[in-house]
Amino acid sequence: MAAREHSVNTFLVAGGAGFLGAHLCRSLLQQGHRVICLDSFVTGSPQAVSDMLAHPGFELIEHDIIDPLPETLHPTHIFNLACPASPKRYQEDPIFTLRTCVLGSNNLLELAVTCNARILQASTSEVYGDPEQHPQHENYHGNVNPVGTRSCYDEGKRCAETLFVEFQRVRGARVKIARIFNTYGPGMAPDDGRVVSNFFAQALTGRALTVYGDGSQTRSLCYVDDMVEALQRLMASPEDFVGPVNLGGTEEITVLQIAHMVRELVGHDVPIVFRPLPSDDPCVRRPDTGLAQEKLGWKPEIPLRLGLAHTYEYFCRSMGNVEGNAASLRANDSLSVGGAAL
Numbered sequence: 001m002a003a004r005e006h007s008v009n010t011f012l013v014a015g016g017a018g019f020l021g022a023h024l025c026r027s028l029l030q031q032g033h034r035v036i037c038l039d040s041f042v043t044g045s046p047q048a049v050s051d052m053l054a055h056p057g058f059e060l061i062e063h064d065i066i067d068p069l070p071e072t073l074h075p076t077h078i079f080n081l082a083c084p085a086s087p088k089r090y091q092e093d094p095i096f097t098l099r100t101c102v103l104g105s106n107n108l109l110e111l112a113v114t115c116n117a118r119i120l121q122a123s124t125s126e127v128y129g130d131p132e133q134h135p136q137h138e139n140y141h142g143n144v145n146p147v148g149t150r151s152c153y154d155e156g157k158r159c160a161e162t163l164f165v166e167f168q169r170v171r172g173a174r175v176k177i178a179r180i181f182n183t184y185g186p187g188m189a190p191d192d193g194r195v196v197s198n199f200f201a202q203a204l205t206g207r208a209l210t211v212y213g214d215g216s217q218t219r220s221l222c223y224v225d226d227m228v229e230a231l232q233r234l235m236a237s238p239e240d241f242v243g244p245v246n247l248g249g250t251e252e253i254t255v256l257q258i259a260h261m262v263r264e265l266v267g268h269d270v271p272i273v274f275r276p277l278p279s280d281d282p283c284v285r286r287p288d289t290g291l292a293q294e295k296l297g298w299k300p301e302i303p304l305r306l307g308l309a310h311t312y313e314y315f316c317r318s319m320g321n322v323e324g325n326a327a328s329l330r331a332n333d334s335l336s337v338g339g340a341a342l
Contacts, residue, residue, distance in 0.1 A: 010034045012075035012117075014065050014108060015082035017044030019187050020122070020180075023228050024079060029055055036075065040064035042096075043084045048187065065104035066096075069111055077235060078119040080108050083157075085124075087150060087278070088193025094152030101156030102163065109167045112174065120176040120235050121164045123244060125285055126154045127179060135252075135286040138179070138244050148280040161244060168242060176234050176241075181248025181287050185224030185307060186314035195219065195255060196308070199262040200315040203270045209263070213277030215256025220286045222249040223307035226300040233296040241295050246287035249300050261305065265312045 011028050015021045016037030028035050034057045037049055041062060052058045065082050083100045084090040090097040112119035128136045129144035144154045167173035190201035199209050230247040263270045292298050
């Protein structure tokens with residue numbers, strides 16, 4: 001494992017009540033750090049961090065990073081995970097998504113400069129768009145449609161990366177940039193519109209698995225524990241290593257293959273239905289993770305089948321009476337399962 005900072009630090013996790021953020025908060029607390037979870041609860045949930053509320057080192061603040069930040073914040077480290085991450089969520093209010101990526105990042109960067117705090121931007125594989133280079137290396141500039149239905153997220157994250165490097169060059173900010181590929185695991189919301197959560201929610205409520213296009217589009221899935229480890233290694237990496245650095249699974253798999261793996265786990269013959277592929281949905285996605293292995297000593301450890309089994313167990317527990325959830329989840333059948341990175 002990479003060396004981590006052993007002194008007690010104060011970590012501000014913006015978006016800490018989201019899927020990935022809650023796992024990160026939990027890991028930081030387990031290491032003895034103080035954690036301030038900042039979340040607007042637009043897509044995050046207080047329930048996601050309810051198990052940490054009684055911890056003396058944990059503080060939960062409801063706040064939107066688009067707005068001026070509380071003056072009482074004095075972190076030593078900042079993780080910016082604050083943005084809707086699934087196509088369903090970020091397309092509901094594209095202007096809000098852009099404002100979160102740009103104005104929110106600007107506010108956190110100003111705080112980082114004031115406090116001389118390290119700050120890590122959770123960017124995304126979506127900066128590569130529908131890539132013409134495969135696998136995607138960090139020096140690839142992408143193929144993004146700036147006026148498409150996904151551009152509020154894709155271009156918002158690209159602009160945030162620009163803000164981070166310019167704050168470093170002009171203001172001396174201590175920045176790190178992670179490009180996160182598809183992440184999955186326990187804690188995902190069943191209705192968030194991403195491929196793994198959609199498939200499990202559909203299967204457990206007796207519905208057909210919805211595959212868009214012919215299912216040949218590929219993703220590289222990374223289990224959430226592996227991703228949390230990668231983010232902490234990047235934050236603790238030498239000062240002169242900024243990134244961007246790809247963080248994601250190295251096993252490329254088609255969406256149709258994921259559907260069949262979910263069917264196997266559920267243990268009964270769940271039908272699959274095919275629908276037209278949404279616009280600008282990337283056809284291939286696999287990171288070149290050589291830089292992460294070289295600079296962070298990191299690569300994913302959890303095999304896909306094991307990670308999906310853990311995720312299936314979580315959905316079985318969290319959904320409880322699956323028949324009672326069927327009606328509320330049925331509306332999500334028409335949503336894209338192309339999947340964003342977080």
